Amino acid sequence: MSAVLNRLEVLPQSGWTGAEIVGVDLRDPLPQEHVETIKQAILKWKVVYFRDQFINHAQQIAFGRQFGQVTPGHPYEGDVAPKDYPEIHTVSPQAYEKRYGKNYIRRGSSNGPAWHADVTPLINPPAYSILRAEVVPAYSGDTQFTNVAAAYQGLSEPIRKLIDGLRAEHRFGANYNADRSDERIGDWVRNKPLASIHPVVRVHPESGERVIYVNPSFTRQIVDVSPRESRYLLDLLFDQIQQPEYTDRFRWRPGSVAFWDNRAVLHLAPRDFEHLQFDRVLHRITLVGDVPVGVDGRQSESIAGEPFLAA
Template identity: 50%
Template sequence: MTTDRATAGESAQPAAGIEVKPVAGHIGAEITGVDLADGPDDAQVAAIRAAVLRWKVVFFRGQRLDHAGHVAFARRFGEPVVLRRRGSASPPDFPEIETTADRLELGGRFGMDHDEWLRRRRHTLLRGWHCDHGARVDPPAATILRAETVPPYGGDTTWSNLAAAYAGLSGPVRAFVDGLRAEHRLGVGYQPRPGDDAYVRHLLDHQIATLHPLVRVHPETGERVLYVNGYYVEQIADVSRAESAAILDLLLEQATRPEYTVRFRWEPGSVAFWDNRATIHLAPSDNAHLGPRTMHRVMLTGDVPVGADGRPSQALVGSEPGRW
């Protein structure tokens, strides 16, 4: 997703009927006045792009996107990721789209029901916070998620602004974390089942790990971003494990402070478009008993993060730029 650097203005200037309405103090805006299925014109695309960079996640309601329209809209902002492995719920004719219902199948592949699968992966309050595919050396630049079927209540998603979280640190702490790097690894923190665990064997056979800067410089806005999340990160390089745990607790609590977050109530036809380089998000855990929730996701290819010290991320295992 490329554009000129974002300005510090409160919202994008109206373009061809578009209005950008901020919904929280540091993150999130609702965009009205555009029909995504009709294909936004160049001025509208520019306004949406600027709003994503400024507000980190933007929301559209009442959209009529189908799979083809979803992919076409995404292509206006970058190259969609094509995943090598998807579940049976994802549309076979649209390899750019991943359907969230696929995740219900994951535990079954390794001998667990979905609830146990989630408990073993997200066993602390902060562990579920993540950016998409953060263990890769080139995580996606952005994600566009649309709702097809949602329960009448529950199932909200929450995002946090990592640029605001970094700016909110004190000067000495910012200077301290600017030069640190952390290992992001697929499956970090998973609690194995007793005895032989099929998922542990899968992780060993399909490991992905990268050494990312703990503070990333956003390639488009120039902002410094607190590049931390609870799902992929467990160890900061070059410090002891005890020191790493204390530092990560401090930074994760900073990154998820309520004032840096926004929570979105989904409806059929809702679309969320977020900057995956400057946010982490938390999927809902209150809706399993409320009925089906079917969402469709397209991600845009990203670049290799660069730290405040000018050094890029380093792939450790299982990840090459541009190869999915």
């Protein structure tokens, strides 16, 4: 079924996650009813996709500003943002080499596949992320998304009650994703640590849904339990968020845009194209987020680092 408003259509892509939106041109300011339709689609499907949107950096930023304040591209990596566009974070093999050096190697993770929400070690992780494709491989390089509100509901009631009151440390450098370069990442982690304690179950500020708010890339440990208990619980939750029924897989084309709720969906960057030497260039912006709140009403606590505010 599709929802139609002024020729704008919302086309669901899987049972829980993802919808394509057609009938909109992101180069132009949107009418307010289209902004509201897109917001409601994201609230329901967690991530929405647009095709054939050949927009530039300035247009991507202007589109994002219709939904919130745009942050700098990354809390650490602003020094490699495109000239005059500090809000842009470029994702490409060349950008990684520029950030991390010629010896950059993407390492494996002890936590399994690197599902994540963007920069959750911040006290106020971004609310939304908007990623557009400039150059993509002829095949491979898809991004996967998983609905962590649905994943929470898929747990048994006793497990939901157990995790509702837990909190966990998120830290930049918690695993391999922050260890791409021994020297530069190590310097960032030592000299500018970034870490927060967030609820394991976050209450979404708009929908009121409870979501699993841990991820293999940045969650270091559950606090106030033993290391062994933490490992068991995190393994259980990491396995739950990866269950196929909660996921959607997005095939990129030039001009594709993905717009997701960073509070209710995790995404998984592809690894299947790295040995093929394909070009893959995408550009991301993020929107200012709020401080997470748990089921008990407690807000997250900052261990190190400043709030991530508008650029």
